[in-house]
Amino acid sequence: DSGVTQTPKHLITATGQRVTLRCSPRSGDLSVYWYQQSLDQGLQFLIQYYNGEERAKGNILERFSAQQFPDLHSELNLSSLELGDSALYFCASSLAGAGTYEQYFGPGTRLTVT
Amino acid sequence: GDSVTQMEGPVTLSEEAFLTINCTYTATGYPSLFWYVQYPGEGLQLLLKATKADDKGSNKGFEATYRKETTSFHLEKGSVQVSDSAVYFCALESGATNKLIFGTGTLLAVQP
Numbered sequence: 001d002s003g004v005t006q007t008p009k010h011l012i013t014a015t016g017q018r019v020t021l022r023c024s025p026r027s028g029d030l031s032v033y034w035y036q037q038s039l040d041q042g043l044q045f046l047i048q049y050y051n052g053e054e055r056a057k058g059n060i061l062e063r064f065s066a067q068q069f070p071d072l073h074s075e076l077n078l079s080s081l082e083l084g085d086s087a088l089y090f091c092a093s094s095l096a097g098a099g100t101y102e103q104y105f106g107p108g109t110r111l112t113v114t
Numbered sequence: 115g116d117s118v119t120q121m122e123g124p125v126t127l128s129e130e131a132f133l134t135i136n137c138t139y140t141a142t143g144y145p146s147l148f149w150y151v152q153y154p155g156e157g158l159q160l161l162l163k164a165t166k167a168d169d170k171g172s173n174k175g176f177e178a179t180y181r182k183e184t185t186s187f188h189l190e191k192g193s194v195q196v197s198d199s200a201v202y203f204c205a206l207e208s209g210a211t212n213k214l215i216f217g218t219g220t221l222l223a224v225q226p
Contacts, residue, residue, distance in 0.1 A: 042216060
């Protein structure tokens, strides 16, 4: 158990809908990262937050957004869903936003868009 | 941009065989390098890491050496077990923001 929790574990929804994925980092970790794992794109970095502020952006679509709240949990919002958004979404946390700190991964949320 | 290339799988070995999974990288500067493992139905776990050239990361019998001259970080284990069956990802830490760039993953299947 990494100490990072993600909810829900599975999500099935229809095209055009909007969903919210939730992540709680390990106690004491200030940085949260979101990654997408799909069969065609592999594991890709989406976005990073550090202590409530956006720190880095990767291949995140404009239909996707995220935020980190004062209690440091984070939410990833996916809207106008398409079939191609079906993937495993991982959250990871680390102590800080710079320097080499281990990223601890949650178990992931499997999103299926039908 | 920064990238990681790792050998295609699946790799199928018999128990107690020697394992090598190749990984090479392209990056500006000298990034930290990692191997992560993903067991079926689970998230990623850090297996080992190396933060500078010639560093050797090791854990649970797995080893990898950061080779700057060949830009490589190959994963090795002397004697694999059935319980090592999983997907292995090579990754580098890119830039000042610590985002991880992953290779495509290599499925390892160990047969008894």
